[in-house]
Amino acid sequence: MAQAQSPKENLKEVIDEPPPFLGRWTRVYALVLVWLATLILLFYLFSRAFAA
Amino acid sequence: MRPLDWVVLVCWLVAIVSYGLYRGRGSTTIDNYLLAGKTMPWYAMGLSIMATQASAVTFISTTGQAYVDGMRFVQFYFGLPVAMVILSATAVPIFHRARVYTAYEYLEQRFDARTRALVSGIFLIQRGLAAGISLYAPAVVLSVILGWPDRLTTVLMGSLVVLYTTLGGIKAVTWADVQQMTVIFAALVLALGVAIWSLPAEVGFHGALAVAGAAGRLNAVDLHFDPNNRYNLWSGLIGGMFLALAYFGTDQSQVQRYLTGKSIGQSRLSLLFNAMAKIPMQFFILFIGAMVFALFTFVKPPVLFQPVVLQHARTQAGFKDIEARYDAAFEKRKAAATALIASGERSAYRDAQSEFEVVRKDAAKFVEKQTGLPFNDTNYVFLSFVTHYLPVGIVGLVIAVIFSAAMSSISGEINSLATVSVIDVYRRYVKVEASDRHYLWASRLATAFWGIYAVVFASYGGSGFGALIEAVNVIGSLFYPGMLGVFVLAFFFKRVGASAAFYGVIGCEIVIFALFKFTSIAYLWYNVIGALVVIAIGLLISLFQPKLTQAA
Numbered sequence: 001m002a003q004a005q006s007p008k009e010n011l012k013e014v015i016d017e018p019p020p021f022l023g024r025w026t027r028v029y030a031l032v033l034v035w036l037a038t039l040i041l042l043f044y045l046f047s048r049a050f051a052a
Numbered sequence: 053m054r055p056l057d058w059v060v061l062v063c064w065l066v067a068i069v070s071y072g073l074y075r076g077r078g079s080t081t082i083d084n085y086l087l088a089g090k091t092m093p094w095y096a097m098g099l100s101i102m103a104t105q106a107s108a109v110t111f112i113s114t115t116g117q118a119y120v121d122g123m124r125f126v127q128f129y130f131g132l133p134v135a136m137v138i139l140s141a142t143a144v145p146i147f148h149r150a151r152v153y154t155a156y157e158y159l160e161q162r163f164d165a166r167t168r169a170l171v172s173g174i175f176l177i178q179r180g181l182a183a184g185i186s187l188y189a190p191a192v193v194l195s196v197i198l199g200w201p202d203r204l205t206t207v208l209m210g211s212l213v214v215l216y217t218t219l220g221g222i223k224a225v226t227w228a229d230v231q232q233m234t235v236i237f238a239a240l241v242l243a244l245g246v247a248i249w250s251l252p253a254e255v256g257f258h259g260a261l262a263v264a265g266a267a268g269r270l271n272a273v274d275l276h277f278d279p280n281n282r283y284n285l286w287s288g289l290i291g292g293m294f295l296a297l298a299y300f301g302t303d304q305s306q307v308q309r310y311l312t313g314k315s316i317g318q319s320r321l322s323l324l325f326n327a328m329a330k331i332p333m334q335f336f337i338l339f340i341g342a343m344v345f346a347l348f349t350f351v352k353p354p355v356l357f358q359p360v361v362l363q364h365a366r367t368q369a370g371f372k373d374i375e376a377r378y379d380a381a382f383e384k385r386k387a388a389a390t391a392l393i394a395s396g397e398r399s400a401y402r403d404a405q406s407e408f409e410v411v412r413k414d415a416a417k418f419v420e421k422q423t424g425l426p427f428n429d430t431n432y433v434f435l436s437f438v439t440h441y442l443p444v445g446i447v448g449l450v451i452a453v454i455f456s457a458a459m460s461s462i463s464g465e466i467n468s469l470a471t472v473s474v475i476d477v478y479r480r481y482v483k484v485e486a487s488d489r490h491y492l493w494a495s496r497l498a499t500a501f502w503g504i505y506a507v508v509f510a511s512y513g514g515s516g517f518g519a520l521i522e523a524v525n526v527i528g529s530l531f532y533p534g535m536l537g538v539f540v541l542a543f544f545f546k547r548v549g550a551s552a553a554f555y556g557v558i559g560c561e562i563v564i565f566a567l568f569k570f571t572s573i574a575y576l577w578y579n580v581i582g583a584l585v586v587i588a589i590g591l592l593i594s595l596f597q598p599k600l601t602q603a604a
Contacts, residue, residue: 015315017316025141032327035327
């Protein structure tokens with residue numbers, strides 16, 4: 001079966017720009033993981049404070 | 053529902069469809085129709101991803117789950133941010149640079165047509181079955197609340213979705229989702245405010261926290277590891293991460309959202325926005341359920357939250373005795389809760405809570421004995437609160453939100469089903485060479501087909517749907533591992549070729565079905581095990597038959 005010709009020439013150029021803050025994507029990823037750790041810690045403290 | 057509520061509901065539904073059609077205008081090429089011409093900003097994609105994922109049943113049942121089981125369900129989402137980071141670093145740039153319409157199109161570039169056909173076939177079966185359920189489940193709940201036949205709510209929701217999705221394509225879907233998520237957030241804040249404001253003055257917010265906490269409704273994190281328990285920190289972090297990788301990395305209903313981004317960065321930001329916003333949002337929804345629990349500790353809720361079933365049960369001999377026991381158990385628990393707030397005495401309250409739960413279970417057993425069917429009214433807890441406590445106008449708004457949540461999920465599903473049908477099947481095997489206009493109309497027809505299919509499937513599912521919903525959820529969890537595994541091979545194991553990937557998926561599905569049949573391992577772990585099986589088989593075949601593994 002022949003490969004279908006894709007009309008992808010209509011699509012724009014693929015642009016990979018730096019993030020709008022923190023300068024590098026790896027720093028943004030680190031921020032997300034720190035945010036996750038903070039949330040888990042806060043939820044844990046919340047659970048402990050009102051534990052059944 | 054009072055006249056103002058109806059006005060709000062109707063205005064909202066008209067607004068969604070009109071706005072979707074307005075924003076979807078100009079979708080006159082296949083790139084515009086399926087990928088919005090790659091012009092979408094991150095916040096629109098991010099909210100659309102969130103809206104597609106948060107179905108009406110998720111929304112209704114999450115509050116109900118906190119009411120009956122506490123907030124530990126939030127742990128289910130702990131792996132999501134990690135998955136979003138991994139996908140932002142890997143899948144997003146790979147899919148963008150491959151310049152594909154579907155994730156499965158990439159599999160042919162990386163492996164061969166056979167692997168693409170296998171995985172896109174799995175997606176069509178799995179998501180096709182789910183589309184009918186996504187429509188039917190909220191339609192039934194709304195039909196009970198509105199007092200309409202369930203086919204009417206099914207057809208109403210289905211036809212509105214088909215209208216704007218078919219005419220406006222993914223632009224209409226995405227911008228309608230943005231509008232819907234905005235109102236969903238507003239309605240959630242209002243619902244929490246009313247739940248707290250409705251508490252008796254002597255209880256207050258601190259009293260509500262004490263009562264909900266003593267009943268275990270505020271337990272959000274459980275550090276204890278147990279592979280058979282789906283909600284603990286470890287299953288959430290590891291199992292949840294693999295589930296999110298599978299869902300956001302291989303399910304076209306999600307991948308298509310971030311493929312519409314104007315750049316790789318915009319697509320990354322949409323996923324990372326979800327990574328940061330999803331857990332607080334789920335916590336907030338669960339917290340509403342916990343506050344409704346606290347409110348219903350002091351203001352008597354119905355013994356059963358499903359109003360039609362309750363009405364019928366009251367006509368049956370023996371149910372009055374249960375209601376009398378329920379009244380007594382409620383008063384005892386209320387007194388114990390008041391004492392808890394005043395003096396901190398917890399044990400009497402916990403005993404009263406256990407006694408109360410026993411009576412509720414007896415009422416459910418009574419219904420099950422009468423009908424011969426399993427009974428669970430968790431999905432009606434929040435709606436019972438909404439219809440009894442929210443002010444006029446806001447009730448209509450919350451019902452509109454539930455319609456919205458259902459419609460945003462269904463629109464994403466039928467849009468992605470149509471895309472895979474046209475790109476991975478029709479354009480690949482049926483009509484290989486055709487004009488852009490031809491594929492555009494094929495996409496529109498496929499969208500209408502999947503929408504009508506979902507309506508018909510939901511309308512004629514009948515009473516057998518209860519078991520079917522369970523079956524579809526199980527089918528989803530059985531097929532995701534293979535899909536995840538093959539994409540992991542594609543992204544990270546460059547030496548593994550087509551045959552190794554294909555047989556890896558087949559082998560994985562055999563193992564997962566065996567696990568499902570013969571073990572009690574929680575389904576969150578299936579994605580972890582399945583992905584490892586695909587990788588192991590892929591590497592083994594690559595090792596022993598290198599010629600077979602050459603990429604096509």
